[in-house]
Amino acid sequence: MAARNLVVAQSGGPTPVINNTLRGIIETARELGCFDRIYGGRHGIEGVLKEELLDLGAQSPEEVALLRYTPAAGSIGTCRYKLRPEQQEDFQRVVDVFKAHQVGYFLYIGGNDSMDTAHKIARLAHEQGLDLVAVGVPKTIDNDVGDSRFELVDHTPGYGSTAKYWMHMVQFANEENRGSAPADPVLVMQAMGRRIGFIPAAARLADPQRQWPLLILLAERPFQLEQVADAVNDLLRRHGRAMVVISEGFDVGSLGEVKDAFGHTSFGSTRVTAAQTLVNFLNQRGLPVKGAARSNIPGTDQRHSMAYASTVDLEEAYRVGQHAVLLAAEGQGGYMATILREPGPVYRVRYDKVPLEQVAGADRQFPVEWIAESGMDVTDEFLRYAEPLVGEEMVSLPLVGGRVRLTRFEPVYARKQLPDYVPQADRKQ
Amino acid sequence: MAARNLVVAQSGGPTPVINNTLRGIIETARELGCFDRIYGGRHGIEGVLKEELLDLGAQSPEEVALLRYTPAAGSIGTCRYKLRPEQQEDFQRVVDVFKAHQVGYFLYIGGNDSMDTAHKIARLAHEQGLDLVAVGVPKTIDNDVGDSRFELVDHTPGYGSTAKYWMHMVQFANEENRGSAPADPVLVMQAMGRRIGFIPAAARLADPQRQWPLLILLAERPFQLEQVADAVNDLLRRHGRAMVVISEGFDVGSLGEVKDAFGHTSFGSTRVTAAQTLVNFLNQRGLPVKGAARSNIPGTDQRHSMAYASTVDLEEAYRVGQHAVLLAAEGQGGYMATILREPGPVYRVRYDKVPLEQVAGADRQFPVEWIAESGMDVTDEFLRYAEPLVGEEMVSLPLVGGRVRLTRFEPVYARKQLPDYVPQADRKQ
Numbered sequence: 077m078a079a080r081n082l083v084v085a086q087s088g089g090p091t092p093v094i095n096n097t098l099r100g101i102i103e104t105a106r107e108l109g110c111f112d113r114i115y116g117g118r119h120g121i122e123g124v125l126k127e128e129l130l131d132l133g134a135q136s137p138e139e140v141a142l143l144r145y146t147p148a149a150g151s152i153g154t155c156r157y158k159l160r161p162e163q164q165e166d167f168q169r170v171v172d173v174f175k176a177h178q179v180g181y182f183l184y185i186g187g188n189d190s191m192d193t194a195h196k197i198a199r200l201a202h203e204q205g206l207d208l209v210a211v212g213v214p215k216t217i218d219n220d221v222g223d224s225r226f227e228l229v230d231h232t233p234g235y236g237s238t239a240k241y242w243m244h245m246v247q248f249a250n251e252e253n254r255g256s257a258p259a260d261p262v263l264v265m266q267a268m269g270r271r272i273g274f275i276p277a278a279a280r281l282a283d284p285q286r287q288w289p290l291l292i293l294l295a296e297r298p299f300q301l302e303q304v305a306d307a308v309n310d311l312l313r314r315h316g317r318a319m320v321v322i323s324e325g326f327d328v329g330s331l332g333e334v335k336d337a338f339g340h341t342s343f344g345s346t347r348v349t350a351a352q353t354l355v356n357f358l359n360q361r362g363l364p365v366k367g368a369a370r371s372n373i374p375g376t377d378q379r380h381s382m383a384y385a386s387t388v389d390l391e392e393a394y395r396v397g398q399h400a401v402l403l404a405a406e407g408q409g410g411y412m413a414t415i416l417r418e419p420g421p422v423y424r425v426r427y428d429k430v431p432l433e434q435v436a437g438a439d440r441q442f443p444v445e446w447i448a449e450s451g452m453d454v455t456d457e458f459l460r461y462a463e464p465l466v467g468e469e470m471v472s473l474p475l476v477g478g479r480v481r482l483t484r485f486e487p488v489y490a491r492k493q494l495p496d497y498v499p500q501a502d503r504k505q
Numbered sequence: 506m507a508a509r510n511l512v513v514a515q516s517g518g519p520t521p522v523i524n525n526t527l528r529g530i531i532e533t534a535r536e537l538g539c540f541d542r543i544y545g546g547r548h549g550i551e552g553v554l555k556e557e558l559l560d561l562g563a564q565s566p567e568e569v570a571l572l573r574y575t576p577a578a579g580s581i582g583t584c585r586y587k588l589r590p591e592q593q594e595d596f597q598r599v600v601d602v603f604k605a606h607q608v609g610y611f612l613y614i615g616g617n618d619s620m621d622t623a624h625k626i627a628r629l630a631h632e633q634g635l636d637l638v639a640v641g642v643p644k645t646i647d648n649d650v651g652d653s654r655f656e657l658v659d660h661t662p663g664y665g666s667t668a669k670y671w672m673h674m675v676q677f678a679n680e681e682n683r684g685s686a687p688a689d690p691v692l693v694m695q696a697m698g699r700r701i702g703f704i705p706a707a708a709r710l711a712d713p714q715r716q717w718p719l720l721i722l723l724a725e726r727p728f729q730l731e732q733v734a735d736a737v738n739d740l741l742r743r744h745g746r747a748m749v750v751i752s753e754g755f756d757v758g759s760l761g762e763v764k765d766a767f768g769h770t771s772f773g774s775t776r777v778t779a780a781q782t783l784v785n786f787l788n789q790r791g792l793p794v795k796g797a798a799r800s801n802i803p804g805t806d807q808r809h810s811m812a813y814a815s816t817v818d819l820e821e822a823y824r825v826g827q828h829a830v831l832l833a834a835e836g837q838g839g840y841m842a843t844i845l846r847e848p849g850p851v852y853r854v855r856y857d858k859v860p861l862e863q864v865a866g867a868d869r870q871f872p873v874e875w876i877a878e879s880g881m882d883v884t885d886e887f888l889r890y891a892e893p894l895v896g897e898e899m900v901s902l903p904l905v906g907g908r909v910r911l912t913r914f915e916p917v918y919a920r921k922q923l924p925d926y927v928p929q930a931d932r933k934q
Contacts, residue, residue, distance in 0.1 A: 086684075089685070090680075090681060090684055090685065119684075119686075119687055122687060146680060147677050147680055147681075148677060148680035148681040148684045148685070149680070149681075149684030149685065150679065150680035150681070150682075150683045150684040151680075151684070152684075153683070153684050153685075153686075154684050154685055155685075155687055155688060156685075156687070156688035157687070157688075240907070243907065243908065244811075244812070244908075244909060245806060245810070247908060247909055247911065248576050248577065248806075248809040248810065248811060248909075249805065249806075249809065250579065251519075251575060251576055251577035251578070251579035251580075251809060251911065252519060252576075252577040252578075252579070252805045252808070252809045253579075254579045254582070255515075255519055255548075255577045255578030255579040255580070255581075255582050255583050256518070256519065256577070256578065256582075256583055257548075257582075258548055258551060258584055258585075258586070259584060259585035259586075263805065281907070281908075282908065348777055348781065349781065352777065352778065352781065370804060370805070371802070371804060372802065372803060372804035372805055372806055373800070373801065373802040373803075373804070374801060374802075374803050374804075374806055375799060375800060375801030375802070375803075376678065376681050376692065376799070376801055377674060377677075377678075377801055377803055377806070379681070380677035380678065380680060380681045381674070381677065381810075382673075382677060383673070383812035383813060383899060384812060463906075463907070466907045467907060468904055468906065468907050469904060470812060470901065470902050470904065472899065472901075473899050475897055475898060475899065477892075477897065478669070478672065478710070478892065478895045478896060478897050479672065479673075479676060479710075479711065480673060480676055480677075482676065482680065
């Protein structure tokens with residue numbers, strides 16, 4: 077009997093719409109009816125390794141429908157666990173678990189690394205006589221999947237929502253900043269995206285005409301803090317106020333290090349954030365107007381603040397998940413389902429497929445020609461790229477007693493068939 | 506001829522609904538028709554001192570209506586300028602400006618200090634033969650206006666929206682935390698309210714049944730960081746994850762100080778935030794599970810993230826502004842318009858008045874009996890107080906091209922009648 081069960085798993089940092097991709101997968105798989113069981117790997121590939129397979133087919137359609145409004149990856153969980161090439165036991169274990177549970181289809185929602193993992197698992201399964209159809213599904217708020225020419229994927233689900241979050245946040249922050257300027261003239265906001273600037277760049281969507289005193293500092297374009305202070309002071313002289321959106325990956329050098337009580341630099345996770353370091357630097361040097369700089373570091377809010385999710389992003393996240401299931405049902409393994417933009421002035425996308433191997437080997441950069449000459453802004457070309465992704469409406473969240481009605485899955489798991497297993501990377505503790 | 510013009514001004518930190526109070530004032534004043542002109546002090550009392558009076562009557566009704574969706578104080582501005590008793594020249598200047606512009610009505614939107622200022626201005630005006638009707642209007646996200654027994658004001662407009670923000674943020678953060686726990690088991694979130702715990706307490710609204718691993722650290726209840734780490738570790742052992750909401754005013758002692766390159770403590774505005782200090786402390790000591798703590802410091806987002814504004818708060822903010830105008834029109838100066846809760850199990854409020862002097866002299870504390878025995882949570886009594894304030898729907902924001910359509914006032918000002926004036930506190934620079 078051919079293996080007709082399907083496993084879906086999520087990997088890496090969550091997004092506001094990752095669960096809508098999951099919904100697209102579950103609902104489409106149910107509708108097609110060609111899969112026997114639909115499992116979710118609890119906390120991604122770690123759940124597969126530990127044989128923790130949540131029975132998604134056993135969940136009520138209502139709870140599945142609510143995935144649309146449920147941000148982050150709480151329902152089936154995500155992980156940062158990586159299957160490195162040398163972890164052969166882990167790879168073998170995945171194949172063993174899939175065999176034990178008659179899994180013939182594996183859908184992996186994630187970034188470049190996940191596409192690589194999915195590809196390798198499919199190859200190993202094949203070598204061992206398991207005809208596994210592995211399909212990747214793109215996801216990341218950073219928009220760093222695929223290539224710099226947008227030929228493998230135009231944009232990843234998740235990015236549009238975080239871009240919308242920043243568009244609205246900077247709109248509101250501008251109201252705060254212009255309203256409170258005499259006392260609080262400088263507002264620094266830290267955006268996610270450690271190495272790639274698509275998220276801080278989205279702040280420009282708030283003010284496409286460039287009428288506000290707004291600087292955007294990308295990890296890709298380093299400056300000395302003195303240069304940043306000069307630019308801020310220039311805005312203060314001209315506008316009496318300034319807003320700075322700074323990438324969490326912007327290099328603030330040794331000033332970001334926390335000294336311990338003896339004045340020694342503490343290593344590990346004890347650096348001060350880029351935003352706070354910039355604020356401290358500005359305040360220590362004094363501003364040319366009275367008042368002080370302050371910072372907002374929304375952190376994970378920007379990937380789960382569901383009221384700001386993009387309706388376009390939600391739609392596309394669903395469709396790309398749906399497309400991945402269609403590919404799987406057709407036996408088209410070894411591909412990532414993808415979103416490609418049609419040429420022409422009207423925003424239209426089509427759902428297609430690209431080889432997992434190509435995505436795994438790709439390295440997307442923020443296009444240098446989209447960085448403005450000043451180095452502290454982005455160009456109109458970027459705006460033309462990003463604007464359609466944020467959509468034109470707010471998502472309408474279902475509330476019960478004031479709280480958002482989020483998906484609550486029943487903890488129904490596949491019965492374990494194999495002995496317990498400790499993932500390789502977890503063994504050295 | 507009696508002075509029939511009205512001046513409204515805002516003071517202190519903004520809120521998501523402060524502009525809806527302004528809208529209530531403008532629309533009601535227009536409807537009553539008993540005022541000749543309606544002015545807004547640009548940046549609060551500073552604008553009055555500098556004779557910068559925005560002509561609110563000259564603004565289009567559409568822009569005034571959009572104040573409902575416009576957070577923060579960008580439209581007429583706010584300030585932190587205080588009229589201290591010794592600044593007699595300032596007080597005199599206010600009266601001179603009011604006389605020059607035939608201002609007979611002064612509405613001051615703010616906290617306890619603003620009520621004191623409004624009271625003193627009215628008294629001085631009276632002494633000098635200007636029959637000024639001064640009415641205060643409460644506002645603050647901190648909910649620190651009035652007395653601890655809620656007899657002067659039940660809650661201040663602004664608080665309900667920030668409470669709703671925290672309710673939803675912690676709901677979403679819980680999805681993030683439970684979804685990402687193996688890699689990111691601890692999420693620390695910093696709430697505003699330097700000395701009073703109403704804002705961090707609102708996090709409990711997300712999980713009234715206390716099913717999640719959530720600690721709430723109030724400025725009112727100090728702990729050593731070691732004790733906090735013990736409590737976090739206890740949650741990690743039991744749940745594999747932990748969330749901490751910490752007040753920005755929680756005392757983290759000398760660990761919050763930034764050392765300069767020579768290991769000296771830097772003073773001024775260069776302390777590390779409470780949340781980051783706690784995160785550094787936890788990471789340096791190591792967590793009992795693999796992974797690291799991370800922090801979200803939304804900062805001003807929690808007072809301008811308009812999609813999370815409470816519809817109850819919006820309504821009440823409007824009505825209390827309206828009530829203030831009605832009091833003014835009746836010549837009932839020397840009062841603050843207030844919101845009082847009717848007794849009984851059903852949430853109902855009435856709009857009333859309390860003497861400005863009483864509010865100015867009051868000092869609200871977070872009721873100690875609302876702090877749970879553990880010291881790291883709040884009680885059900887607090888929930889019964891706060892729950893009705895967040896409402897049961899989301900506000901529906903008007904978008905144009907994806908951006909929120911915010912109020913844009915025309916810069917139409919009253920013609921200056923007096924020589925230039927530098928506010929007293931600004932002279933020493």
